[in-house]
Amino acid sequence: MHTANTYQIIIIGGGLAGLVAAIELGKLYKVLVLDKDSYPRHRVCGEYVSNEVLPYLQSIGIYPITAGAKKIDTFQISTHNGKLITTSLPLGGFGISRYALDMLLYTKAKEHSNILIETCTEISFEKNLFSVATKEGNQYQASYVIGAFGKRSNLDRYLNRKFNQKKSPWLAVKAHYTYPFEDTTVALHNFEGGYCGLSKTETNAVNACYLTTYNSFKKVKSVVDFQQEIMSANPFLADFFQKAIPLFDAPLTISQVSFEDKAPVENHIFMIGDAAGLIHPLCGNGMAMAIHSAKLLSEVLLQKDLNNREELETKYTKAWSELFSRRLQTGRRIQGLLLRPTLAKASFTIAKMFPSILPKIIEKTHGDVVV
Numbered sequence: 001m002h003t004a005n006t007y008q009i010i011i012i013g014g015g016l017a018g019l020v021a022a023i024e025l026g027k028l029y030k031v032l033v034l035d036k037d038s039y040p041r042h043r044v045c046g047e048y049v050s051n052e053v054l055p056y057l058q059s060i061g062i063y064p065i066t067a068g069a070k071k072i073d074t075f076q077i078s079t080h081n082g083k084l085i086t087t088s089l090p091l092g093g094f095g096i097s098r099y100a101l102d103m104l105l106y107t108k109a110k111e112h113s114n115i116l117i118e119t120c121t122e123i124s125f126e127k128n129l130f131s132v133a134t135k136e137g138n139q140y141q142a143s144y145v146i147g148a149f150g151k152r153s154n155l156d157r158y159l160n161r162k163f164n165q166k167k168s169p170w171l172a173v174k175a176h177y178t179y180p181f182e183d184t185t186v187a188l189h190n191f192e193g194g195y196c197g198l199s200k201t202e203t204n205a206v207n208a209c210y211l212t213t214y215n216s217f218k219k220v221k222s223v224v225d226f227q228q229e230i231m232s233a234n235p236f237l238a239d240f241f242q243k244a245i246p247l248f249d250a251p252l253t254i255s256q257v258s259f260e261d262k263a264p265v266e267n268h269i270f271m272i273g274d275a276a277g278l279i280h281p282l283c284g285n286g287m288a289m290a291i292h293s294a295k296l297l298s299e300v301l302l303q304k305d306l307n308n309r310e311e312l313e314t315k316y317t318k319a320w321s322e323l324f325s326r327r328l329q330t331g332r333r334i335q336g337l338l339l340r341p342t343l344a345k346a347s348f349t350i351a352k353m354f355p356s357i358l359p360k361i362i363e364k365t366h367g368d369v370v371v
């Protein structure tokens with residue numbers, strides 16, 4: 001069947017992972033990307049990208065530094081009561097807003113793939129063909145569907161994914177501010193029940209993004225109270241929230257952020273980015289993983305015979321697990337440690353005594369440079 005609504009590949013979700021896959025796969029296949037939101041748009045994200053993916057991004061025509069991204073080579077981490085460690089980042093990274101980065105990718109992806117702003121509501125698979133329905137009342141067909149719909153989507157419920165059946169204790173808040181802050185630094189300041197990342201973006205705005213638990217949050221009535229009463233017990237955050245001038249009308253928030261295991265292929269849908277697995281944000285590596293997983297899947301789909309579905313699924317599942325499973329585990333361990341104040345305190349004392357430890361831990365949550 002060949003109609004205007006028939007594609008070889010449909011990518012659901014045009015965030016980082018979906019757009020990178022659209023750039024790669026659109027060169028060879030007829031590709032449709034569906035995203036529920038129009039571009040450009042702000043996203044809840046720490047906006048620090050590991051240099052792990054910088055050469056690769058450049059190789060597909062995306063130049064974040066030229067777009068004004070800040071080069072970052074220094075990492076600061078502080079305890080709940082403001083004990084600070086400063087260290088250099090083994091690989092470094094750059095600070096760019098998702099508003100700008102997603103737009104760069106969207107502009108490039110449009111050269112190769114069709115991108116429509118529609119919300120996918122149903123995906124069915126019958127006789128080796130996918131049918132995708134959208135809220136806007138359209139139906140699309142494709143031989144392959146890629147799930148790039150992020151950490152939590154209506155489709156996780158629709159597909160009855162296992163991780164979605166569990167309630168998550170995490171929520172996240174993000175906004176941009178004017179505040180004096182080093183261009184070259186990314187900071188991670190801990191507070192009771194969570195941590196807050198600070199880094200600069202291409203506009204010179206400082207992005208403040210924090211992850212916390214509902215338990216911690218429910219002790220107060222509002223975001224402002226939370227920032228003043230709970231987070232500001234850390235003197236670095238107290239200074240930030242006293243002096244920083246908000247640039248958004250209101251912070252962006254997301255809830256039910258889940259770090260549970262997910263499968264890289266489900267119901268014959270190839271999952272990439274957060275839809276395949278979300279690493280704890282404190283690792284500062286989720287975006288690099290999203291981009292890398294899209295590259296990985298594209299290589300599998302570009303090299304192999306598209307008719308051999310089973311072989312493609314096995315190959316991708318194996319490659320994904322080899323690359324990412326260990327990092328996700330390390331991220332979970334570090335998160336568990338930081339949230340227990342006694343353990344966090346002891347770890348800080350050790351890290352202060354042996355400064356080479358911290359860069360080694362950071363390396364364990366990252367991969368090699370992707371080329």
Ligand SMILES: Cc1cc2nc3c(=O)[nH]c(=O)nc-3n(C[C@H](O)[C@H](O)[C@H](O)COP(=O)(O)OP(=O)(O)OC[C@H]3O[C@@H](n4cnc5c(N)ncnc54)[C@H](O)[C@@H]3O)c2cc1C
Nearest residue numbers: 013015016017036046047048120149150153273274286287
């Ligand atoms: C608090 C927090 C801080 C973070 N900080 C950092 C950091 O500093 N550095 C870092 O590297 N990573 C960080 N991350 C992780 C990073 O944000 C993600 O790993 C990255 O955004 C994943 O990209 P993605 O393409 O998988 O998903 P997304 O960028 O979320 O894209 C998913 C897309 O799918 C679309 N979508 C969803 N459902 C549908 C549907 N039904 N139909 C159509 N479209 C749909 C959405 O609109 C969205 O555009 C952070 C995460 C959190 C939660």
